[in-house]
Amino acid sequence: MLIATISPRSTGKTTITSWLLHALHERGYPVKGFDADESEQLFRWWEARPEGSYPFEVEKEASTRFHERVPPKIPVGTVAAVDCGHLENHSGIGWSVLRVADLAIVACAATNSDVERMDEMPLDFYIDQVIKKRDDKKRPETWVLLCRVQPGSTIAPRGIRNTLAEDGWNVFTTEIPAIQKYASTGEGVPIRASGSHFDELVTEMEQRGLIKK
Ligand SMILES: Nc1ncnc2c1ncn2[C@@H]1O[C@H](COP(=O)(O)OP(=O)(O)OP(=O)(O)O)[C@@H](O)[C@H]1O
Numbered sequence: 001m002l003i004a005t006i007s008p009r010s011t012g013k014t015t016i017t018s019w020l021l022h023a024l025h026e027r028g029y030p031v032k033g034f035d036a037d038e039s040e041q042l043f044r045w046w047e048a049r050p051e052g053s054y055p056f057e058v059e060k061e062a063s064t065r066f067h068e069r070v071p072p073k074i075p076v077g078t079v080a081a082v083d084c085g086h087l088e089n090h091s092g093i094g095w096s097v098l099r100v101a102d103l104a105i106v107a108c109a110a111t112n113s114d115v116e117r118m119d120e121m122p123l124d125f126y127i128d129q130v131i132k133k134r135d136d137k138k139r140p141e142t143w144v145l146l147c148r149v150q151p152g153s154t155i156a157p158r159g160i161r162n163t164l165a166e167d168g169w170n171v172f173t174t175e176i177p178a179i180q181k182y183a184s185t186g187e188g189v190p191i192r193a194s195g196s197h198f199d200e201l202v203t204e205m206e207q208r209g210l211i212k213k
């Protein structure tokens with residue numbers, strides 16, 4: 001299966017994709033990463049991996065032919081995760097990815113401005129454009145992941161969650177806080193996802209039937 005991390009602008013996609021790949025791997029899933037962002041950040045993190053981290057493949061595939069090129073490279077039973085460039089400037093590659101994604105995770109920083117950018121794009125309309133091009137002729141399963149949530153704040157994230165739900169979005173219960181551990185993700189930095197918020201996210205994804213072994 002293929003999980004795509006998307007958002008209209010910079011929100012936390014590469015960080016989420018990297019941690020999610022580790023969390024899935026540590027929970028026993030065979031995983032593979034794809035970098036569909038021309039910035040190649042995920043790929044560079046993988047290339048500079050320290051001993052023991054990123055124990056899986058990450059391939060560069062920032063192409064509008066992603067939908068043709070990548071599915072044959074995902075072994076049966078493997079959970080692949082792809083990091084997309086921000087869709088406001090990389091719409092063609094984003095559509096190519098969404099043509100074959102089984103699950104789209106919308107990385108939304110818990111700020112009003114990020115919700116506004118989703119509405120301005122508008123992201124739901126953007127995603128629906130791929131329906132006709134997909135084999136199943138359906139919208140990919142789509143879930144918003146609130147990220148960079150200020151630790152200790154509850155009222156603002158709840159308001160954002162409600163706004164998104166009113167607009168028809170599925171929103172994960174798991175939230176990713178704005179903390180140094182995640183901000184420090186980068187080249188040469190080891191990742192241990194067990195016990196992290198991404199481990200919690202994997203549990204929620206399993207409970208919701210979005211992934212299975
Ligand atoms: N949970 C978090 N806590 C703290 N900082 C974070 C968190 N997630 C991401 N960041 C920081 O926010 C910035 C953007 O994150 P990231 O590069 O993952 O976003 P992106 O959506 O991939 O951006 P782009 O679209 O430009 O590739 C980075 O400086 C990153 O370290």
Ligand SMILES: [Mg+2]
Nearest residue numbers: 013014037041
């Ligand atoms: Mg990125």
